[in-house]
Amino acid sequence: MSDEHLNGDANGAPPAPRGGRGEVIGVRHGMFGASNGGDTSGYGGLVRTVRLPGASERPYGGPRGEAAWFDEVADELEGALEEQGLLPENAIERTVVDRDELTFHIAREHLPRVARTLRDDPALRFELCTGVSGVHYLQDAGRELHAVYHLRSITHNRLIRLEVTAPDDDPRIPSIVDVYPTNDWHEREAYDFFGLVFDGHPALARIMMPDDWQGFPQRKDYPLGGIPVEYKGAQIPAPDQRRSYS
Amino acid sequence: MTSPTHAPAGVRETTEGTVYDVTGGDWDQIAADIAQSDDERIIVNMGPQHPSTHGVLRLILEIDGETVTEARCGIGYLHTGIEKNLEFRTWTQGTTFVTRMDYVMPFFNEAAYCLAVEKLLGIEDDIPDRATLIRVLLMELNRISSHMVFTATGGMELGATTVAIFGFRDREMVLDLFELITGLRMNHAYIRPGGLSQDLPPGAVDALREFIKKMRKNLAEYQKLCVGNPVFKARLKDIGYLDLAGCMALGATGPILRSAGLPHDLRKTQPYCGYDTFDFEVPTTDTCDSFGRFLLRLEEMHQSLRIVEQCVDRLEPGPVMVADKKIAWPAQLALGPDGLGNSLDHIKKIMGTSMEALIHHFKLVTEGFRVPPGQTYAAVESPKGELGVHAVSDGGTRPYRVHFRDPSFTNLQSMAAMCEGGQVADVIVAVASIDPVMGGVDR
Amino acid sequence: MGLEEKLPSGFLLTTVEKVAGMARKSSIFPATFGLACCAIEMMTTGAGRYDLARFGMEVFRGSPRQADLMIVAGRVSQKMAPVLRQVYDQMPNPKWVISMGVCASSGGMFNNYAIVQGVDHVVPVDIYLPGCPPRPEMLQDAILKLHEQIRTSKLGVNQQEAAREAEEAAKKALPTIEMPLSSEKKGLPR
Numbered sequence: 001m002s003d004e005h006l007n008g009d010a011n012g013a014p015p016a017p018r019g020g021r022g023e024v025i026g027v028r029h030g031m032f033g034a035s036n037g038g039d040t041s042g043y044g045g046l047v048r049t050v051r052l053p054g055a056s057e058r059p060y061g062g063p064r065g066e067a068a069w070f071d072e073v074a075d076e077l078e079g080a081l082e083e084q085g086l087l088p089e090n091a092i093e094r095t096v097v098d099r100d101e102l103t104f105h106i107a108r109e110h111l112p113r114v115a116r117t118l119r120d121d122p123a124l125r126f127e128l129c130t131g132v133s134g135v136h137y138l139q140d141a142g143r144e145l146h147a148v149y150h151l152r153s154i155t156h157n158r159l160i161r162l163e164v165t166a167p168d169d170d171p172r173i174p175s176i177v178d179v180y181p182t183n184d185w186h187e188r189e190a191y192d193f194f195g196l197v198f199d200g201h202p203a204l205a206r207i208m209m210p211d212d213w214q215g216f217p218q219r220k221d222y223p224l225g226g227i228p229v230e231y232k233g234a235q236i237p238a239p240d241q242r243r244s245y246s
Numbered sequence: 247m248t249s250p251t252h253a254p255a256g257v258r259e260t261t262e263g264t265v266y267d268v269t270g271g272d273w274d275q276i277a278a279d280i281a282q283s284d285d286e287r288i289i290v291n292m293g294p295q296h297p298s299t300h301g302v303l304r305l306i307l308e309i310d311g312e313t314v315t316e317a318r319c320g321i322g323y324l325h326t327g328i329e330k331n332l333e334f335r336t337w338t339q340g341t342t343f344v345t346r347m348d349y350v351m352p353f354f355n356e357a358a359y360c361l362a363v364e365k366l367l368g369i370e371d372d373i374p375d376r377a378t379l380i381r382v383l384l385m386e387l388n389r390i391s392s393h394m395v396f397t398a399t400g401g402m403e404l405g406a407t408t409v410a411i412f413g414f415r416d417r418e419m420v421l422d423l424f425e426l427i428t429g430l431r432m433n434h435a436y437i438r439p440g441g442l443s444q445d446l447p448p449g450a451v452d453a454l455r456e457f458i459k460k461m462r463k464n465l466a467e468y469q470k471l472c473v474g475n476p477v478f479k480a481r482l483k484d485i486g487y488l489d490l491a492g493c494m495a496l497g498a499t500g501p502i503l504r505s506a507g508l509p510h511d512l513r514k515t516q517p518y519c520g521y522d523t524f525d526f527e528v529p530t531t532d533t534c535d536s537f538g539r540f541l542l543r544l545e546e547m548h549q550s551l552r553i554v555e556q557c558v559d560r561l562e563p564g565p566v567m568v569a570d571k572k573i574a575w576p577a578q579l580a581l582g583p584d585g586l587g588n589s590l591d592h593i594k595k596i597m598g599t600s601m602e603a604l605i606h607h608f609k610l611v612t613e614g615f616r617v618p619p620g621q622t623y624a625a626v627e628s629p630k631g632e633l634g635v636h637a638v639s640d641g642g643t644r645p646y647r648v649h650f651r652d653p654s655f656t657n658l659q660s661m662a663a664m665c666e667g668g669q670v671a672d673v674i675v676a677v678a679s680i681d682p683v684m685g686g687v688d689r
Numbered sequence: 690m691g692l693e694e695k696l697p698s699g700f701l702l703t704t705v706e707k708v709a710g711m712a713r714k715s716s717i718f719p720a721t722f723g724l725a726c727c728a729i730e731m732m733t734t735g736a737g738r739y740d741l742a743r744f745g746m747e748v749f750r751g752s753p754r755q756a757d758l759m760i761v762a763g764r765v766s767q768k769m770a771p772v773l774r775q776v777y778d779q780m781p782n783p784k785w786v787i788s789m790g791v792c793a794s795s796g797g798m799f800n801n802y803a804i805v806q807g808v809d810h811v812v813p814v815d816i817y818l819p820g821c822p823p824r825p826e827m828l829q830d831a832i833l834k835l836h837e838q839i840r841t842s843k844l845g846v847n848q849q850e851a852a853r854e855a856e857e858a859a860k861k862a863l864p865t866i867e868m869p870l871s872s873e874k875k876g877l878p879r
Contacts, residue, residue: 025619025640050640052619098620099365127494130625131656133636133649148636150623150651154508157515161623182497185659193329208322208688209803210768217802218330225327225802229795238800239334245613245643294769295722295776296751302724302769323769324725327803342798349726395729398736414736421733432726432822685725688766 022051026139028246055094063100069158070102076123077104077114086113103161108173111164112200115176118151118160126151126160129176131186134194138220144168145196149176149183166196175201193218287315290670294323300399300677301684305661309670317665317673319658324688332648336614337363338575340645342435347650348686349432350395353388354628356437357381359648361518362624362637363439366617369568376564377441378519383454383557384427384436385519385626386550390461391420392629393543397468400540400678404481409471416464419457426453429581441567444579454558458551465547473541482537486664486676489534496660500631500653501546502680505539507532512627519626524553536679543681546629571606573615614643630654630681654686706844713783714839717832720756720780721749722773725763727790727822734825744832753779758835759812760828764792765805777812785839787831788814791821 028050031043060070074095078088091110096103106114118126128151135146143165152159166173175198177183187198188207195216198204206213215222226238236242258265280287293304304320328347332340344359345352364370398413421431427450428436428443436443472478488498490506503510511528513521529545531538567574580589596603617639625634631653640646657680664676693702723731734741741747750756753776765773777786788808791797794817796806808814815838818831843851 028642048641050619052621052640099368099622101622103621128497128499130497130623130632130634130651133647133651135621135638135647135649148621148649150634150636152632154510154515159516159623159625161621180497181495182656182659185655189655206322208325208768210322213767217327223802224330224334224800226800227796227806229800239331244334294772295753301728302772323766323772324764325766325768325803326725326764326799327801328799330803331799331801346726346798349729399732411737414733415738418733418736418738431824432729 022054024049024051024140025137026050030246032243032245053096053098056097060095060097060102069156070097073102073124073158073160074104076121077117080117080121080124081114084113084117086110101159101161103163105163105165108164108166111162112174112176112179114162115149115151115179118162119179124153125155126153126158128152128154129180129182132183132190134190134196134218136194136219136221140165142167145171145194147173147190147196171195172197172199174199175204177201192216195219286310292673294320300682303658303677303682303684303687305673305677307665307670307673312669312671314665314668314670314673317662319661321655321658321684321687324684326685326689328689329648329650332645334644336643337439337617337645338614340648341438342433344648344650345433345435346685347689348628348630348633348652348654348683350683350685351388351392351628351630351633352432352434353381353384353437354626354633355650356435357385357519358624358626358628358633358635358650359637360437360439361626362622362635362648363617365622365624366620366637366639367439367573367615368618369440369570369573372568372570373441374565374567375520376445376562377566379557379560380427380442380446380566381437382519382521382524383554383561384424386553386557387420387423389550389629390547390554391417391424393547394420396543396629396678396681397472397540400675400681401472403674403678404478406472406478409468412464412467412471416461419460419464423450423453423457426450438567438575440570440573440575441565443575445566446561451558451561454554458555458558461551465544465551468544473544479537481672481675482535482540482679483533484535484537485668485672486536486539486679487534488660488664492660492663496663497656498631498660500627500629500657501539501542502657502660503631504528504530504542505532506534512625512632516625518624524556526550526553536675539679543629572610575610616641616643617645625651628653630683630686631657650686650689652686652689654680654682654684655689658682658687706847707840709844710840710842713842714836715745717744717746717758717785717836717839718748718750718756719746719758719760720753720776721751722759722776723762724765724769725790725792727762727793730822730825731760731762731789731828734828739825739829741829741832744829744836746832753777754781756780757784758787759784760787760789761793761808761812761814762789762822764790764797764799765808765811766803767805770805770811773808774811783842785815785835786812787816787818787828787835789818789828789831790823791819794819797821 028048029046031046032041058071060074062068062070081088081091091107091114093105093107118124130150130152133148135148137144137146145166145168147164149162150159151162164173173196175187177187185207187201188204190196191198191204192206192208193216209217224238224240226240228235228237288309290307290309292307294302302323304323306318306320307314308316328343332343335343340359341356344355347355364373394413394417398410401409401413424434425431427446428434488502488506490508493503493506507530509528509530514528526549529542529549531542579587596607619639619641621636621638623634623636625632633653634651636649636651637645638647661677661680665673733739735747735749757780759777759780761773788794792799792804793808796804800806805811816831816835818827820827
């Protein structure tokens with residue numbers, strides 16, 4: 001556990017991109033969260049690029065202690081998509097292997113077809129979808145909103161992840177409720193919290209927040225909404241208003 | 247946005263673009279339409295405050311006589327915003343929040359979250375054996391207490407108050423152990439990224455052995471009380487039917503899936519925390535109904551007790567936190583007048599002898615550790631099904647996003663499939679057999 | 690001096706107020722208003738070991754119209770608040786409220802968009818019970834304290850007088866904290 005891949009090496013070299021790749025999702029400034037010149041620690045000038053793991057090269061391998069099935073799944077998926085007349089490189093934007101997990105980044109218009117293939121192809125058989133999780137990358141221009149699906153194959157005992165992105169000004173992703181009916185509530189939840197509009201969902205309404213709520217509370221630009229509290233005579237600001245490490 | 251009370255559902259064109267209304271229909275219009283049609287429909291609203299729904303669940307039932315023709319859930323009455331709150335706390339502080347999600351199974355929330363954080367950190371192999379064993383021990387004890395709550399509340403909703411009293415009596419025994427080990431009856435925050443907050447207290451092993459003996463005797467009572475009881479059986483049998491195809495489509499896991507005959511249990515298929523080294527069985531039935539789910543949970547309690555026993559036998563002295571001092575909280579904890587905190591001896595030592603230790607201590611507690619960027623998914627088999635955690639880090643000291651895939655939330659979707667076409671009274675049984683906990687559903 | 694001396698033995702004099710207080714405190718019917726973690730502890734309090742039946746209140750009423758005590762057990766979300774108020778309004782007078790746990794009392798650790806920061810924004814609270822969740826013993830203690838409060842509560846003109854005094858005192862009380870004006874809220878209207 002160290003920061004060396006973020007901070008550059010000990011010789012003071014500028015932050016090196018992780019192996020020259022990785023998806024830049026933001027830039028961090030300073031260290032102590034003081035942006036108005038109050039930081040006299042000398043760390044105020046720190047600039048760090050935040051990169052998520054980028055595309056992986058073949059062979060993808062497999063999780064530890066298991067057969068190397070990542071390549072098999074990727075091959076089968078590409079083959080099955082080709083059979084349907086869909087160029088795999090159009091549908092699969094990139095494949096990431098990180099921390100023993102396989103992620104396919106899917107172009108959003110092809111998501112339903114890919115999901116159906118993953119569910120129905122006998123060599124893939126991802127029968128169980130564990131729902132969708134929205135993530136809001138505020139600084140990732142043009143692809144701010146991510147929808148992350150985890151698919152589990154009980155037949156083959158495998159787990160993969162699909163990731164789909166949508167820009168903030170067109171937050172539309174095709175619904176996969178007709179492939180995985182379990183995603184009904186999950187997609188409503190992602191809509192409720194992130195404003196992701198799932199096209200083709202039978203009843204995309206708010207599920208957690210009251211129906212007349214304004215805004216999408218778990219976006220990064222939505223405030224936490226806490227109030228200052230009194231503690232032993234002092235006023236403590238809400239957690240998102242406090243100075244914190246950045 | 248216009249006032250939702252007057253806005254009919256539909257699409258409007260405005261200068262800013264198309265506006266889609268998702269507010270539901272105009273009530274007057276719906277009432278007028280229904281008045282014109284011949285068939286008499288009654289819509290019954292149960293909840294969100296109702297004695298026989300689990301927590302603040304709202305059920306909207308359309309009934310024809312005593313038959314439920316359509317059933318829908320209204321949820322969100324306990325939405326707490328925990329996932330958002332996590333983003334403003336350090337990774338370690340996160341356990342305090344996640345433990346309050348599904349408050350009937352706190353240890354599973356903590357364990358799933360910590361497994362995800364450890365996977366992000368890449369320290370899965372460095373967790374000491376003793377910490378993992380105690381995690382398994384607590385999770386299995388928690389499975390018993392969770393199933394006890396299912397039995398008790400489920401019984402109470404049927405009017406079987408004896409079962410309720412029995413269930414809470416035995417749950418108290420588990421809670422006593424939790425209190426002995428973690429200091430708290432509920433909401434423990436005991437499992438931390440990297441290990442545990444502290445070791446087992448003296449006397450815990452003896453108490454555990456005593457508990458196993460007592461519980462083995464008590465578990466048999468449920469068998470006698472319920473399984474042979476014709477009234478209990480008649481209320482549960484063939485109620486809440488959901489077969490394998492329905493389970494897979496609706497994503498139901500846990501006892502619901504196993505009552506359809508599929509022995510899917512993450513402890514066996516994707517072992518975590520060394521579950522592959524324990525000797526236990528995954529019970530299944532093929533009845534697909536509430537009675538099958540009840541029997542399964544009874545049997546799972548027996549199996550959990552077996553695992554607890556194996557854990558106690560295997561316990562060996564050792565550390566309960568990773569050796570990496572960049573992650574491990576200074577864990578020389580002791581009970582002070584204001585609760586559990588750092589031991590005064592330790593504070594005296596670091597304040598008196600080592601400036602660096604003091605700085606390190608301060609940094610670790612106030613700033614926390616940094617987690618390399620990336621995302622991961624960790625899943626555990628909770629008493630209710632697959633509890634998954636999708637954790638995203640941006641390299642900071644706080645989570646960027648943590649999403650809980652709660653089994654109660656997913657399983658509750660199957661309520662409509664289980665209840666439609668059945669009797670109103672059976673809705674209660676079906677919902678009880680799903681065992682939803684609203685804290686987990688709404689988070 | 691007074692009437693007491695003229696009475697034969699075996700008589701006891703008291704006020705209607707005291708008798709009513711005694712009667713009321715011994716027959717409390719709580720409404721089932723479990724919300725979150727605290728609800729589990731509330732159920733535990735009613736079950737075998739802690740046995741609320743000892744204080745004559747083991748019967749939790751399903752209907753608010755038959756209840757006179759609301760134990761708000763758990764975090765109150767923005768969505769639940771109108772429901773809570775409606776249930777409270779449906780309860781007949783006199784009625785009491787125990788705010789069980791820190792979430793109900795002040796929002797607790799969930800200082801965010803979803804949770805009402807204290808149920809006293811919605812209903813008047815008689816007893817605040819801290820803890821996360823409070824132990825069953827603590828709930829019992831709160832209930833006994835409420836019993837004491839009910840036993841000594843005033844009736845009729847005295848009650849009005851007491852209410853007026855309480856309001857005067859509340860008006861004179863200094864605010865414990867100066868709230869800042871709601872600052873610019875980013876990302877809200879979309």
